[in-house]
Amino acid sequence: xxxxxxxxxxxxxxxxxxxxxxxxxxxxxxxxxxxxxxxxxxxxxxxxxxxxxxxxxxxxxxxxxxxxxxxxxxxxxxxxxxxxxxxxxxx
Numbered sequence: 001x002x003x004x005x006x007x008x009x010x011x012x013x014x015x016x017x018x019x020x021x022x023x024x025x026x027x028x029x030x031x032x033x034x035x036x037x038x039x040x041x042x043x044x045x046x047x048x049x050x051x052x053x054x055x056x057x058x059x060x061x062x063x064x065x066x067x068x069x070x071x072x073x074x075x076x077x078x079x080x081x082x083x084x085x086x087x088x089x090x091x
Contacts, residue, residue: 003036004034005031005034005036005037005038005041005045006041008027008028008030008031008034008045009027009028009031009041009044009045009048011027012024012025012027012028012031012045012048012049013048015027016048016051016052019055021052021053021055021056022052022056024048024049024052025048025049025052025053025056028045028046028048028049028052029045029049031044031045032045032046039071039072040072040074042071042072043069043071043072043074043075044072044074044075046065046066046068046069046072046075046079047066047069047072047075047078047079047082049065050062050065050066050069050079050082050083050086051082053065053086054082054085054086054089057089059086059087059089059090060086060090062082062083062086062090063083063086063087063090066079066080066082066083066086067079067083069083070083
């Protein structure tokens, strides 16, 4: 079967790809609330959420999300890059 976190991530990715950034951020945030979620899913969800916020020009909101995404080894470099870019845009 498909786990809830995989389903939520797939939906968040689909909304991100179709540029429905508010819904993508909302679904990505839900992934972290799943009790059995693994670290790899959390990292990916945080990146989707952070990028969705940044693309909505909500840079100040995106910065802490990218900071949290730095915990993921897989997404650390991208989180640092996009976090710095968002911080610069937020002032």
